[in-house]
Amino acid sequence: MNFTKTEPIRFKHVDYAGIVFYPRFLEMLNDLVEDWFAEALDRPFAKIHEQNVGIPTVDLKVQFKKAARIGDVLTKQLWVINLGGASVTCGFRFADENDKTCLEGEVTLVNVKLGDGIKAEPFTDDTRTKIEQYFLKF
Amino acid sequence: MNFTKTEPIRFKHVDYAGIVFYPRFLEMLNDLVEDWFAEALDRPFAKIHEQNVGIPTVDLKVQFKKAARIGDVLTKQLWVINLGGASVTCGFRFADENDKTCLEGEVTLVNVKLGDGIKAEPFTDDTRTKIEQYFLKF
Amino acid sequence: MNFTKTEPIRFKHVDYAGIVFYPRFLEMLNDLVEDWFAEALDRPFAKIHEQNVGIPTVDLKVQFKKAARIGDVLTKQLWVINLGGASVTCGFRFADENDKTCLEGEVTLVNVKLGDGIKAEPFTDDTRTKIEQYFLKF
Amino acid sequence: MNFTKTEPIRFKHVDYAGIVFYPRFLEMLNDLVEDWFAEALDRPFAKIHEQNVGIPTVDLKVQFKKAARIGDVLTKQLWVINLGGASVTCGFRFADENDKTCLEGEVTLVNVKLGDGIKAEPFTDDTRTKIEQYFLKF
Numbered sequence: 001m002n003f004t005k006t007e008p009i010r011f012k013h014v015d016y017a018g019i020v021f022y023p024r025f026l027e028m029l030n031d032l033v034e035d036w037f038a039e040a041l042d043r044p045f046a047k048i049h050e051q052n053v054g055i056p057t058v059d060l061k062v063q064f065k066k067a068a069r070i071g072d073v074l075t076k077q078l079w080v081i082n083l084g085g086a087s088v089t090c091g092f093r094f095a096d097e098n099d100k101t102c103l104e105g106e107v108t109l110v111n112v113k114l115g116d117g118i119k120a121e122p123f124t125d126d127t128r129t130k131i132e133q134y135f136l137k138f
Numbered sequence: 139m140n141f142t143k144t145e146p147i148r149f150k151h152v153d154y155a156g157i158v159f160y161p162r163f164l165e166m167l168n169d170l171v172e173d174w175f176a177e178a179l180d181r182p183f184a185k186i187h188e189q190n191v192g193i194p195t196v197d198l199k200v201q202f203k204k205a206a207r208i209g210d211v212l213t214k215q216l217w218v219i220n221l222g223g224a225s226v227t228c229g230f231r232f233a234d235e236n237d238k239t240c241l242e243g244e245v246t247l248v249n250v251k252l253g254d255g256i257k258a259e260p261f262t263d264d265t266r267t268k269i270e271q272y273f274l275k276f
Numbered sequence: 277m278n279f280t281k282t283e284p285i286r287f288k289h290v291d292y293a294g295i296v297f298y299p300r301f302l303e304m305l306n307d308l309v310e311d312w313f314a315e316a317l318d319r320p321f322a323k324i325h326e327q328n329v330g331i332p333t334v335d336l337k338v339q340f341k342k343a344a345r346i347g348d349v350l351t352k353q354l355w356v357i358n359l360g361g362a363s364v365t366c367g368f369r370f371a372d373e374n375d376k377t378c379l380e381g382e383v384t385l386v387n388v389k390l391g392d393g394i395k396a397e398p399f400t401d402d403t404r405t406k407i408e409q410y411f412l413k414f
Numbered sequence: 415m416n417f418t419k420t421e422p423i424r425f426k427h428v429d430y431a432g433i434v435f436y437p438r439f440l441e442m443l444n445d446l447v448e449d450w451f452a453e454a455l456d457r458p459f460a461k462i463h464e465q466n467v468g469i470p471t472v473d474l475k476v477q478f479k480k481a482a483r484i485g486d487v488l489t490k491q492l493w494v495i496n497l498g499g500a501s502v503t504c505g506f507r508f509a510d511e512n513d514k515t516c517l518e519g520e521v522t523l524v525n526v527k528l529g530d531g532i533k534a535e536p537f538t539d540d541t542r543t544k545i546e547q548y549f550l551k552f
Contacts, residue, residue, distance in 0.1 A: 007252060011310050011321050012303050012431065012437070016484065017192045017252050018325065018430045026161040027288050036289050039244045045287050046347030049294065058203070060243075062198045067256055070430065071322030105198075112156050118205060149448050150298065150441050154294045154346065156288065156463065161288070182498050183425050184485030187432065210462030230442050245485050293468045293528050299444060302437040306477060330431045336476045336519075343470070380472075390431050394481055 001134050002077040003036045008071045018066035025103055026060075029092060032076045033109065041130045053121065055109045058087070062105035072096050080134040085112045086120040096104055139272050140215040141174045145232055147210045148213040157269045163241055164198075165229060170214045171247065179268045191259065196225070200243035210234055218272040224249045224258040278353040279312045279351050285348045293345035301379055302336075305368060308352045309385065317406045329397065331385045334363070338381035348372050356410040362387045362396040364407055415548055416491040417450045423486045431480035439473075439517055443506060446490045447523065455544045467535070469523045472501070476519035486510055494548040500525045501536040502545055 007028055015021040037055070038044040048054065068074060074094045083088040087109075091106040113121045123131065151162040175193070176182040186192065206212060212232045220227040226249075231242040251259045261269065283304055289299040313331070314320040322340045324330065344350060350370045358365040364387075369380040399407065421442055429435040451469070452458040462468065482488060488508045496503040501527075507518040527535045537545065 010307060012306060012435060014430050015425065016187055016428050016430060016432045017194075019194070019256075021168075022195050022198070023161045023164040023426070023428060026164055030159075030161060030288060031286060044347060046345070049154055049346065054156070056155075056202065057160045058202050060160070060198070060200045060202075064196050064198070067194065069322070070325065071320060118157075137246065148445060149291065150299070150444060152292050154290050154292060156292045159288060168426060182485060184483070187484065207460070208463065211460060230506060234298060292463055293470075295532075297444075298471050298474070299437045299440040302440055306435075306437065325430055332431075332433070332478065332481070333436050334478050336436070336474070336478075338474045340470065340472050340474075394433075400495070 002079045002136075003032070003040050003134060004033055005032055005076050005079075007074050007076055009068050009070050010076065011070060013090070014070050014090055018069055020069075022064060022074060025062075025064070028074075028076065029107065030057075032078050032092065033090070033107070035079055036134075038073060040134070041127055052114045054112050054114050054118070056118070057107055058110050059089075059108035060105065060117045061107075062103055066090070066096065066100050066102045068094075068096060068102045074102060075077070075099075079136045081136070083128065083131055083135075085122045088123075090134075091136065105118070132137060141170070141272060143170055143173055143214050144212060144217075145169070145212050147206050147208050149243050152179065152208050153176075156207055158207075159174065160202060163200075163202070163232065165215065166212075166232070168195075170187055170216050170230065171228070172244070174272075178272070179265055181265060185260045190252045192250050192252050192256070194256070195245055196248050197227075197246035198243065199245075200241055202241045204234065204238050204240045206234065206240045212240060213237075216272070217274045218269055219238055219244060221266065221273075221275070222269060223260045226261075228272075229274065235252060277306070278355045278412060279316050280354075281308055281311055281352050283307070283350050283352055284373070285344050285346050285350065287346060290346050294345055296345075298340060301338075301340070301370065304335075304350075304352065304370070306384065307353050307369065309383070312354055312410075316410070317403055319403060328390045330388050330390050330394070332388060332394070333383055334386050335365075335384035336381065337383075338379055340379045342372065342376050342378045344370075344372060344378045350378060351375075354410070355412045356407055357382060357412065357413075359404065360406055361398045364399075367412065368411075415448070416493045417454050417548060418492075418493065419446055419490050421445070421448055421488050421490055423482050423484050423488065425484060426496055428484050432483055434500070435484075436478060439476075439478070439508065442453075442488070442490065442508070443521065444471075446492050446506065447504070449522070450492055450548075454548070455471055455541055456540060466528045468526050468528050470526060470532070472523035472524050475521075476517055478517045480510065480514050480516045482508075482516045487514075488516060493550045494545055495520060495550065497542065497549075499536045502537075504548075505550065527549065540547070
């Protein structure tokens with residue numbers, strides 16, 4: 001099962017060449033992860049914050065394959081590749097209206113407790129069960 | 139030889155946990171590449187643009203190892219790992235004042251001609267010679 | 277008649293105090309103007325760009341009245357205060373779920389032709405007619 | 415006395431028309447205020463945060479007079495127009511290398527205590543004295 005959202009490419013995303021400036025793609029990726037946590041894992045970031053929990057990104061691999069332009073509407077997909085005790089590695093793919101891949105990659109997030117320092121903290125069983133629904137099935 | 143710049147972590151870079159929001163790190167990486175092109179390769183982006191040339195990022199790998207906080211001053215380093223006809227792969231590392239690595243990775247850029255489409259175009263000999271100065275020596 | 281859109285406050289919008297960093301509010305305002313041009317005025321920015329037309333902001337007044345936090349869903353409203361030959365001044369207001377005003381103000385945009393320089397160019401009659409629908413009625 | 419900093423226009427600042435996207439100007443303004451607090455008022459934001467103090471922007475007026483382009487180096491100036499108990503209104507002006515005004519305006523900041531709510535808190539005498547150095551003299 002994939003978690004899927006669409007996002008239009010806007011004026012604020014594009015550079016002088018009229019194509020998306022790549023750090024904006026990563027804001028879009030962060031939005032996708034945020035939506036997945038809120039809508040699929042019942043872990044909205046507003047609630048996480050009250051619990052002094054965060055999920056920083058520790059590893060990122062991206063291949064940018066096709067430029068996206070203002071007015072394009074991208075379909076953003078996310079799925080789970082690996083689930084550790086306190087970490088999860090997700091695959092992602094952004095495609096245009098013709099299902100051409102604009103970018104794809106992997107992102108690893110760690111569940112942490114924020115306080116004096118930042119310490120990894122295992123996902124709860126409930127969150128693990130919800131995350132497992134997004135393992136890619138073949 | 140490394141290309142090196144420093145950058146202070148500012149209010150605009152940090153998230154609600156007080157640490158740098160990772161897309162902002164990639165804006166800082168883009169600034170580093172931009173400075174390298176302007177100061178070391180004699181290819182300022184303003185000039186590149188007039189020639190309808192761009193250098194989009196096609197591949198990115200990053201490991202985020204240590205959170206950076208407002209007030210930290212990071213040292214950003216960039217060097218060359220591989221030079222193809224129209225592409226260059228650079229290593230990079232951002233470290234804090236104690237030389238602890240905050241992030242490191244590799245980024246691949248392609249020299250392109252912008253027009254009706256986007257086509258790879260070989261670097262000039264002059265640019266190649268300048269890029270080669272930044273191969274990591276052991 | 278008001279042009280109205282909603283927008284959730286996201287992780288990327290907030291600062292270390294957990295409230296929206298004000299330049300992000302202005303990105304949200306730009307999105308609102310962009311949506312208004314695309315959906316109400318039949319002037320999507322992708323199309324405008326092909327015609328070498330732009331609508332830069334020349335004047336902005338904002339009062340920030342109430343902090344917005346991650347998880348809030350803001351209602352963004354825009355209406356027309358004044359319509360000149362090549363410029364339009366819009367009022368705007370962003371309110372939270374309890375209809376408390378988070379920010380309000382006025383923004384003036386100018387229709388311009390982009391080329392060697394930037395020159396004001398009158399709106400077409402069709403665009404004027406559509407803009408006039410959004411004058412605030414009392 | 416003015417507080418003055420320079421800032422180069424970078425790739426990340428400009429839009430598809432090759433001119434600065436105006437929310438980026440306001441990030442540059444926030445950087446200017448941040449530098450003023452750190453360098454002139456001895457109130458670096460990192461230190462302010464530890465004290466649960468913030469200085470949100472409550473009012474902003476900007477006139478955008480001249481487009482700025484990649485490669486331009488702007489001179490950013492800030493001075494004090496009004497000092498209240500817990501608030502300060504500053505004038506600002508960004509000019510290009512030919513001293514042409516790109517933007518100018520006024521911004522009002524309030525010193526607040528962050529906690530369960532957000533409450534105005536008077537500046538200390540030391541901070542007031544330092545702020546007063548930046549009143550515009552005629």
